Amino acid sequence: MASASVGMKQFYAVLGAVVFIGIGALGYLLAKPATVSIPANVTVQPSDTAGFKGYLKGSPNAPVEITEFADYQCPFCQTFATLQMPTIEQRLIDTGRLRWRYMDFPLQQHPFSRLAAHSAACADEQGKFWPQHQRIYEGQAEWTAARSAVNIFHEYAKANGLDLARYDSCMQAGKYAGRIQASYEQGIRLGVSSTPTLLIGNRLYQGRFDSDAITRLVDSLAPRPTS
Amino acid sequence: MIYRMGAALMSLVGLFVSAYLYLYKIGRIGSLACGSGSCETVQASPWSRIAGVEVALVGVIGYAGLLLVAMMAVQPALAARRWPPTLLLTLAAIGLLFTIYLTSLELFVIHAICRWCMGSAAIITSIFVLALLDFRRGAPGGAAIPVGPEPHSAR
Numbered sequence: 001m002a003s004a005s006v007g008m009k010q011f012y013a014v015l016g017a018v019v020f021i022g023i024g025a026l027g028y029l030l031a032k033p034a035t036v037s038i039p040a041n042v043t044v045q046p047s048d049t050a051g052f053k054g055y056l057k058g059s060p061n062a063p064v065e066i067t068e069f070a071d072y073q074c075p076f077c078q079t080f081a082t083l084q085m086p087t088i089e090q091r092l093i094d095t096g097r098l099r100w101r102y103m104d105f106p107l108q109q110h111p112f113s114r115l116a117a118h119s120a121a122c123a124d125e126q127g128k129f130w131p132q133h134q135r136i137y138e139g140q141a142e143w144t145a146a147r148s149a150v151n152i153f154h155e156y157a158k159a160n161g162l163d164l165a166r167y168d169s170c171m172q173a174g175k176y177a178g179r180i181q182a183s184y185e186q187g188i189r190l191g192v193s194s195t196p197t198l199l200i201g202n203r204l205y206q207g208r209f210d211s212d213a214i215t216r217l218v219d220s221l222a223p224r225p226t227s
Numbered sequence: 228m229i230y231r232m233g234a235a236l237m238s239l240v241g242l243f244v245s246a247y248l249y250l251y252k253i254g255r256i257g258s259l260a261c262g263s264g265s266c267e268t269v270q271a272s273p274w275s276r277i278a279g280v281e282v283a284l285v286g287v288i289g290y291a292g293l294l295l296v297a298m299m300a301v302q303p304a305l306a307a308r309r310w311p312p313t314l315l316l317t318l319a320a321i322g323l324l325f326t327i328y329l330t331s332l333e334l335f336v337i338h339a340i341c342r343w344c345m346g347s348a349a350i351i352t353s354i355f356v357l358a359l360l361d362f363r364r365g366a367p368g369g370a371a372i373p374v375g376p377e378p379h380s381a382r
Contacts, residue, residue: 011232011301018236022243030250151251164272165339 038114038177044185048178055120055129057089058099063222066098066214067199069105069187072116072136073144074195076208081137087211098218102133104183105195112149114180119153121176122167123160131160228301230361234315234354235297238290241350245286248343252283266341274332282329286347289322293354300361312362319355326351 054067070077092098106113116136123132135156136143143149150171157167170176187197191204198205200217248266252275269275275282296318300311326348333340 007228008301008303011235015236015239018239018243022239022246026243026246026250029247 038118038174038180044178044182048176049182052179054101054103054183055124055133056099056101057130058093059096060099062093062096062099064092064098064200064218065101067101067103069103069183069190069192069195069197069199071105071107071110071113071195072120073110073113073140074107075140077196078137078140080196080209081134084209084211084214088214091211091215092218097222097224098214103187104180105187105192105197106180106184107195112143114177115149116143116153117180118171118174118176119157121179122170123157123162125170125175126162126166128160128162132156132162135160228306230357230364231297231300231311231315234319234357234361235294235301237350237354237357238294238297241347241354242287242290242294244343244347244350245283245290248347249281249283249287252281266343269333269337269339269341269344272337272339274329274337285325289318289325293318293322309365312358312365316355316358316362319351319358322351323355 070081072078088098088100093100104114104117106117120129120133120136123129136153139152139156143152146152153171154164154168158164190199192199192206194206196206196209198209200221251266277285293315296311296315299305300315305311329344330348333344
């Protein structure tokens with residue numbers, strides 16, 4: 001009976017140790033920030049930007065081109081992407097009057113900006129940049145409040161029909177970290193300091209924009225043919 | 228008794244593994260310590276939910292049930308009863324069949340193998356083997372060692 005009691009004591013001791021280790025490990029994992037992150041301090045290599053000049057939407061023959069420097073975690077960029085861009089697309093891009101070029105400009109104060117930009121870049125690899133881009137902006141409130149945005153972006157990738165194994169591999173490798181940094185550095189060289197910033201011709205426009213203002217601007221640069 | 232203790236310990240380990248996968252699935256843990264991306268593929272697949280319930284949560288509930296039964300089974304008062312080993316073996320068999328189903332989905336449908344799921348498969352297999360050995364030991368004609376009199380034999 002005494003040996004059985006000792007055996008039970010040993011059993012409970014081992015059980016307690018497993019509980020202690022298990023709860024400790026889970027607590028540590030819950031407390032630490034997301035482990036998938038896209039580094040900002042990468043050295044841009046020529047291969048990072050080879051053949052890449054931003055994400056393009058619209059006709060190559062459009063008379064006006066606007067380059068947008070934006071940050072996925074910036075609220076103004078989100079409002080612009082979700083409320084103004086659909087109208088701009090319908091009025092100007094789809095009608096062949098405007099070509100839109102999107103460039104990443106992840107601000108330092110936004111912890112998930114580079115991750116979001118990288119998610120869109122990995123989607124671009126599979127020809128799904130714009131759906132992923134749009135979904136990330138639409139879900140900004142959701143992933144900004146999350147402890148880890150990486151799983152939410154993964155769900156968006158899944159909803160957009162991406163090959164998830166390829167997407168995950170791309171994300172984990174941080175394949176486009178250099179390209180995102182190159183876009184950021186290009187923005188800095190041009191004088192971009194906030195988001196969204198539009199580059200039209202050689203002039204930078206900063207602040208809030210609406211579709212009417214963009215339409216007037218395009219009208220002034222390339223008047224509509226009068227019949 | 229040693230088999231039941233082993234089953235209880237393995238159930239506890241399985242509980243933590245399932246809890247880890249469930250916390251990942253609900254977005255509370257950034258990424259899985261997996262390395263290959265296959266766990267994410269499996270977790271993001273349509274088969275990661277059954278009837279609207281996360282498979283990882285099914286695992287948490289299943290291992291918690293096994294742990295509860297194994298902990299009851301190790302109590303000296305229940306050492307000679309037949310129902311604890313029977314229940315433990317039944318639950319372990321259900322868990323093993325469910326794991327075989329999930330593993331076959333990974334191999335032949337999802338085409339991705341999650342190392343954590345394989346770990347869980349090894350755990351449930353070991354629980355099943357321990358529960359089977361415990362059951363056979365107490366079966367009529369088995370190598371049962373009487374621990375004590377049946378409570379009602381004292382009448």
